[in-house]
Amino acid sequence: MKIPDWLSQSTPCPCCAISVGGKKNYVEKTLVEIAGMMEHSIFSEKYSSAKGFLQSIDPRVKLITILLLIVTTSFIKKTELILGIYAVTLFFAYLSKVDLFFFIKRVWLFIPIFSGMVVFPAMFNIVTPGEPLVTFVHFDKIVHFWVFQFTEISITKEGALGALLFISRVATSVSLIVLLTLTTRWADVMKSLRTLGVPQIFVLVLSMTYQYIFLLVRIVQEMHLAKKSRTIKTNRTREGTKKEQNWVASRIGTVLMKSYKMSEEIHSAMVSRGFHEEIKSHETFKIKNIDRVWTVFSLAFITGVIWLNYLV
Amino acid sequence: MPIFELKNVNYLYLNRIPALNDINLSIEEGEQVAILGANGSGKSTLLKLLDGLIFPSSGVVKAFGKTLTENILDGAGGDFPQFFRKKVGLIFQNSEAQLFCPTVLDEIKFGPLQLDIPEKDIHQRVNDVIEMLKIENLKDRAPYTLSGGEKKKVAIASVLSINPDILLLDEPTNGLDPRTQRWLVELLLELRKSGKTIIIATHDLGIVEEVSEHAVVFSEDHRIVANGETQAILNDTALLMKVNLIHEHSHKHKETIHKHKHAHTLEHNHDHVL
Numbered sequence: 001m002k003i004p005d006w007l008s009q010s011t012p013c014p015c016c017a018i019s020v021g022g023k024k025n026y027v028e029k030t031l032v033e034i035a036g037m038m039e040h041s042i043f044s045e046k047y048s049s050a051k052g053f054l055q056s057i058d059p060r061v062k063l064i065t066i067l068l069l070i071v072t073t074s075f076i077k078k079t080e081l082i083l084g085i086y087a088v089t090l091f092f093a094y095l096s097k098v099d100l101f102f103f104i105k106r107v108w109l110f111i112p113i114f115s116g117m118v119v120f121p122a123m124f125n126i127v128t129p130g131e132p133l134v135t136f137v138h139f140d141k142i143v144h145f146w147v148f149q150f151t152e153i154s155i156t157k158e159g160a161l162g163a164l165l166f167i168s169r170v171a172t173s174v175s176l177i178v179l180l181t182l183t184t185r186w187a188d189v190m191k192s193l194r195t196l197g198v199p200q201i202f203v204l205v206l207s208m209t210y211q212y213i214f215l216l217v218r219i220v221q222e223m224h225l226a227k228k229s230r231t232i233k234t235n236r237t238r239e240g241t242k243k244e245q246n247w248v249a250s251r252i253g254t255v256l257m258k259s260y261k262m263s264e265e266i267h268s269a270m271v272s273r274g275f276h277e278e279i280k281s282h283e284t285f286k287i288k289n290i291d292r293v294w295t296v297f298s299l300a301f302i303t304g305v306i307w308l309n310y311l312v
Numbered sequence: 313m314p315i316f317e318l319k320n321v322n323y324l325y326l327n328r329i330p331a332l333n334d335i336n337l338s339i340e341e342g343e344q345v346a347i348l349g350a351n352g353s354g355k356s357t358l359l360k361l362l363d364g365l366i367f368p369s370s371g372v373v374k375a376f377g378k379t380l381t382e383n384i385l386d387g388a389g390g391d392f393p394q395f396f397r398k399k400v401g402l403i404f405q406n407s408e409a410q411l412f413c414p415t416v417l418d419e420i421k422f423g424p425l426q427l428d429i430p431e432k433d434i435h436q437r438v439n440d441v442i443e444m445l446k447i448e449n450l451k452d453r454a455p456y457t458l459s460g461g462e463k464k465k466v467a468i469a470s471v472l473s474i475n476p477d478i479l480l481l482d483e484p485t486n487g488l489d490p491r492t493q494r495w496l497v498e499l500l501l502e503l504r505k506s507g508k509t510i511i512i513a514t515h516d517l518g519i520v521e522e523v524s525e526h527a528v529v530f531s532e533d534h535r536i537v538a539n540g541e542t543q544a545i546l547n548d549t550a551l552l553m554k555v556n557l558i559h560e561h562s563h564k565h566k567e568t569i570h571k572h573k574h575a576h577t578l579e580h581n582h583d584h585v586l
Contacts, residue, residue: 187414187454207414214456215408265409268365272404273474274397274426276386281425 034217047182052096054179058291059188060195065298066180067196070173072302076309079165085305086172089179096183103182107175115170122166123159126150130158186210191285204279208266216259223251313377314338315478315509316362321371323357331357333534335371339511341477344504346520346542347513349530350556355513356405358530359480362511363402375400398427401476405483407463411455416447416466419455423474434473441469445499461492468499478509485516497522515557521546531555 048055054062069085076082093103121127126145132154139151181189190207194200227247316339323332332354339345347355360366361373364385373380375396385393401423404410413419420441424434442448445465450458455466464484471479481500485493500510500523512523520527520542527545529538529552537555538545545551552558 185415185452187418190414208412211412211414211454211456262406262409265404265406266412268360269402269404269410270412270422271365272363272397272400272402273423273470274394276393276426279426280428282431 032221047096047098048185050097050183052098052183054092054096054183056290057294058285058287059184059192060285061287061291061295062180062184063189063192063196065295066176068298068302070176072305073169073172073176076169076305077165078309079161079168081305081309082165082168082172086168086175088301089172089175093175093179093182096179098179098182103175103178107171107178111167111171111174115167119163119166123155123163125152125154125156125159128156128159128162130156133157133160188285191281200279200281212259212262212266215262216255219258220251220255223254315341315376317372317374318361319372319374321361321368321373323354323361323366324369325357327369330534332361332368335536337528337536337539339509342507342509343526344510344524345512346524346527347511347530348515348517348520348527348545348555348557349513350515350532353530353532353555354534355515355530356482359402359482359511359513363400363480364396365402394427397423398474399476400478400480401471401474402480403467403471403482403484405486407460407467408456410467410470411458411463414454415451416453416455416458416469417451419466419470420451420473423470427474429474437473437475441473444472445469460487461489464488464492464496468496476508478511479503481510481512481514483514483516484512485514485519493519517546517552517557529555529557 073082073085076085090100090103094100125132126148132152133156135152135154137153142149142151184192187207190203190210193203193206316337318335318337321332321335321337322330325331335354335358347358349355357366361368361380362375364375364380367373367380367382376399378384378392384390385396411419413422417438420438421434424437429437442451445468447462447465447469450462450466455463458466484496484500488496497519500512504510504523510523512520514520524542527538527540527542528536529545531537532555538548538551549558
């Protein structure tokens with residue numbers, strides 16, 4: 001084999017004159033962040049394999065009791081009771097050897113973004129009229145805006161209390177779910193869904209989707225790295241960013257085709273091992289005394305909270 | 313009676329790209345057969361046909377005396393599908409596609425559970441396979457967190473737990489480090505001693521001699537060009553060159569240009585041309 005002359009010429013290396021620096025581009029950042037987030041938050045079994053209190057509870061019992069607590073939280077109208085449930089959640093997170101700072105951070109990082117945005121307008125007199133707490137602007141005449149009429153813009157007491165109730169309800173519910181997923185292996189959460197009557201095919205598809213997301217993220221990451229190794233940065237200009245976006249869009253198609261091909265392979269692998277229309281499985285969970293104690297405690301706690309909310 | 317019999321089999325991908333061309337083949341019980349061929353010669357397609365996952369575009373594939381069709385394997389009623397899946401196990405080239413359960417333990421249990429093997433026996437089999445392959449430390453892990461070699465071991469375990477009499481392996485040594493490759497060869501030798509029929513599709517000539525007594529060679533136009541004793545086929549360098557399994561290799565030893573046919577098994581057995 002004879003290689004062409006140009007292939008044997010090396011690039012001169014004026015090392016001192018080469019400029020360096022710059023930030024990572026956004027595609028790379030996003031991919032690395034997604035992969036990192038999934039690996040650390042979803043696939044990490046750091047807390048679920050710890051020897052804490054909730055880890056010792058049967059996943060089915062844990063799932064049902066935590067779901068009952070979430071339903072209760074949604075019906076409670078007294079903010080102080082919801083904050084009480086939140087405090088109990090924190091206490092059980094501590095007993096389950098979950099790092100409290102990490103736990104609180106994970107929940108509160110998303111609350112302002114999602115619920116905060118929803119609840120923000122409701123704090124003002126325009127949406128929730130009432131006793132003003134803080135007044136920002138006062139108008140001399142009635143202002144008509146769309147369907148609203150107002151003479152001032154202020155945060156009302158009713159609005160602020162409503163927002164607090166909503167935020168505390170969301171934070172407590174999210175904390176309970178996060179506590180469940182942190183202290184239970186994902187595979188066990190999936191199996192436990194069967195006890196709630198979720199159809200098996202649904203559980204199977206959900207759990208498989210979950211696993212293969214990881215694989216697809218890795219494929220996308222590798223595709224991006226393969227491109228990166230053969231190109232130089234182009235995203236410093238608007239045109240460069242556009243090119244990068246076009247590239248990402250076209251790769252989505254490629255990933256779709258790859259995932260379709262893989263789904264065929266997976267189906268073949270399942271058929272080869274005896275899959276025919278319905279998946280057969282058997283439960284390996286066993287109810288222990290600690291599960292009974294936890295169930296009694298949870299039900300008593302839920303009854304107590306409802307009693308305090310409606311009867312006191 | 314042969315366990316597999318293929319008569320004038322053709323297979324077209326997407327109804328137009330040929331993958332197998334007029335294949336006639338018969339495999340007896342207890343045989344160890346190597347399916348040799350370059351990339352894209354049709355080895356994987358042949359294994360999928362033998363496992364009843366795809367069906368020929370024309371021709372007949374018979375297993376245990378019955379013609380494999382979609383109806384006989386997927387249709388309701390009859391014991392043949394379960395009998396066939398218990399008898400034949402396929403280890404895929406891509407372990408990632410084969411490992412779809414949440415944990416390694418679930419993965420190994422999957423096959424026996426689908427095939428209605430009693431729960432007590434499943435427990436025994438799973439434990440024995442885990443112990444035999446020394447993967448106790450992996451059993452609670454999720455398959456996607458394993459290394460390439462570990463995935464291959466779990467894929468093998470998940471098929472062995474069914475205890476198939478016929479094992480089909482698609483490029484089993486691909487991407488494995490030398491120690492895991494060696495481990496695999498030793499495992500295959502043990503399985504051979506227990507009387508299993510082993511059919512390996514590979515282009516890794518390094519393992520063929522040890523794990524098979526019979527070899528079938530595919531050409532790059534998807535036809536069978538040789539079918540005979542493994543040793544005789546490995547010695548036929550002209551044939552192996554023609555089907556792109558070995559290549560002519562020249563390099564310099566001091567001042568002498570040294571030229572020989574190159575394949576792992578043959579590199580120490582060659583003539584100096586110059």
